[in-house]
Amino acid sequence: MFDLLIRGARVVDGSGRPECTVDIGVRAGRVSLMGDGHRAAAAERIDATGLILTPGLIDPHSHSDWSVLANRDALSSIHQGVTTEVVGNCGVTFAPLADPGVDAARAALASFGYDGEVTWRTFGDLLEVVHGGGTAQNLAWFVGHTALRNAAAHAESDLVTAMRWHLEEALEAGALGFSSGLRYGAGRFASSEELEVLARVAGPRGAMYASHIRNRDADLGRAVDEFFRVVRAGEVRAQLSHLNVRHDTGAADGAWHAAVSRLESERSAGWDVLADMTPYPHGIGLATGLLPDWLIASGDQAAAEALRDPAVRARVREDADRYWRFIHRGQWERVRLAVSPATPEWEGRTFPELAQLTGRDEWDVLFDICRRTGGTSERCSSSASSSPKTMSPRRSDTTCSFLVWTASPPAARAPLVGARPIRCFSTGTSTS
Numbered sequence: 001m002f003d004l005l006i007r008g009a010r011v012v013d014g015s016g017r018p019e020c021t022v023d024i025g026v027r028a029g030r031v032s033l034m035g036d037g038h039r040a041a042a043a044e045r046i047d048a049t050g051l052i053l054t055p056g057l058i059d060p061h062s063h064s065d066w067s068v069l070a071n072r073d074a075l076s077s078i079h080q081g082v083t084t085e086v087v088g089n090c091g092v093t094f095a096p097l098a099d100p101g102v103d104a105a106r107a108a109l110a111s112f113g114y115d116g117e118v119t120w121r122t123f124g125d126l127l128e129v130v131h132g133g134g135t136a137q138n139l140a141w142f143v144g145h146t147a148l149r150n151a152a153a154h155a156e157s158d159l160v161t162a163m164r165w166h167l168e169e170a171l172e173a174g175a176l177g178f179s180s181g182l183r184y185g186a187g188r189f190a191s192s193e194e195l196e197v198l199a200r201v202a203g204p205r206g207a208m209y210a211s212h213i214r215n216r217d218a219d220l221g222r223a224v225d226e227f228f229r230v231v232r233a234g235e236v237r238a239q240l241s242h243l244n245v246r247h248d249t250g251a252a253d254g255a256w257h258a259a260v261s262r263l264e265s266e267r268s269a270g271w272d273v274l275a276d277m278t279p280y281p282h283g284i285g286l287a288t289g290l291l292p293d294w295l296i297a298s299g300d301q302a303a304a305e306a307l308r309d310p311a312v313r314a315r316v317r318e319d320a321d322r323y324w325r326f327i328h329r330g331q332w333e334r335v336r337l338a339v340s341p342a343t344p345e346w347e348g349r350t351f352p353e354l355a356q357l358t359g360r361d362e363w364d365v366l367f368d369i370c371r372r373t374g375g376t377s378e379r380c381s382s383s384a385s386s387s388p389k390t391m392s393p394r395r396s397d398t399t400c401s402f403l404v405w406t407a408s409p410p411a412a413r414a415p416l417v418g419a420r421p422i423r424c425f426s427t428g429t430s431t432s
């Protein structure tokens with residue numbers, strides 16, 4: 001007697017074997033029959049003739065850890081067939097956390113709909129809070145390098161020693177490895193040497209390194225070099241996250257292909273490295289990623305204060321040629337405000353639309369948003385819209401692992417924060 005019998009489906013089991021039409025029997029939550037079930041008794045039967053049946057899909061680059069506390073059902077992942085997500089990417093996780101970072105974490109999580117307390121400090125504590133409450137999908141975690149750095153900044157020991165300690169704690173608690181986001185937040189101020197020290201912690205433990213690398217436009221080659229320096233230092237397995245090269249950002253012709261060739265040759269030499277890509281033309285990003293180092297260096301709050309000064313704004317306009325560099329080239333129509341708790345009424349609009357609405361130009365709109373939110377990057381994000389984002393081919397048959405994108409989740413089913421879907425539940429969601 002099965003609890004569930006699914007009959008007549010074309011089964012694609014994920015092993016690489018060709019599909020076959022078999023019956024699937026499930027007992028006590030486990031597949032206990034793959035074969036002929038026509039005589040079998042079952043509490044529930046599903047006729048799946050003509051349909052494909054497959055194990056849950058894996059999304060290898062997700063930020064659902066930002067939103068899972070607010071929505072444990074993860075409907076838009078589950079509705080797309082995604083049952084496992086690799087989270088904690090791009091250096092940004094909400095643990096480890098030092099006391100001075102708690103308010104910012106609470107505010108950032110609130111922008112994803114979480115209104116509970118931030119009770120955890122260590123990475124293990126966060127895992128207990130998330131998994132103790134149950135999640136619809138399986139989650140595999142990286143700990144974020146930016147989080148390690150922010151937590152360590154308040155330690156009594158020197159920065160890198162404290163970062164090592166936090167990384168060891170996270171690995172002990174079950175992290176797959178650590179991720180970096182070297183384009184924004186505290187990650188942009190990290191040296192290669194600092195990353196190499198952490199890789200030497202991860203490598204011997206069989207843990208991984210995933211990196212949103214430092215540059216994917218004019219300096220893509222050098223950023224890939226740095227990635228491999230870290231890989232070699234720790235002899236660590238690694239994932240180069242969202243290897244996208246955006247249209248009109250100053251990347252040399254063929255830069256993406258050169259990066260892929262480099263990955264191929266390193267793999268041939270025995271290094272266990274892969275890359276992934278965002279499989280659709282949109283991507284989310286952190287608005288403060290546009291802002292120059294000199295403005296961000298003294299912290300988000302100070303940056304927000306400084307943006308009151310018209311002279312600072314004028315200088316930022318000149319210097320904000322980084323990250324999504326097409327913006328500095330005037331292509332604001334490619335940018336849409338996605339999440340902005342201070343100005344929720346503006347969410348979903350492009351910057352030219354906001355400029356028209358407010359009678360100010362797009363830069364001032366951005367500065368106003370950053371100033372009003374306190375400049376904290378997680379509270380203000382934007383998304384590149386449809387014009388050509390990438391000059392990379394969509395698929396590679398070589399070193400790119402692929403992200404799964406079936407379709408946008410039906411809006412009516414997407415979990416909502418206020419009036420908007422929680423963006424981070426989309427498959428392949430990527431700060432990019």
Ligand SMILES: [Zn+2]
Pocket residue numbers: 089090181212241242430431432
């Ligand atoms: Zn990223």
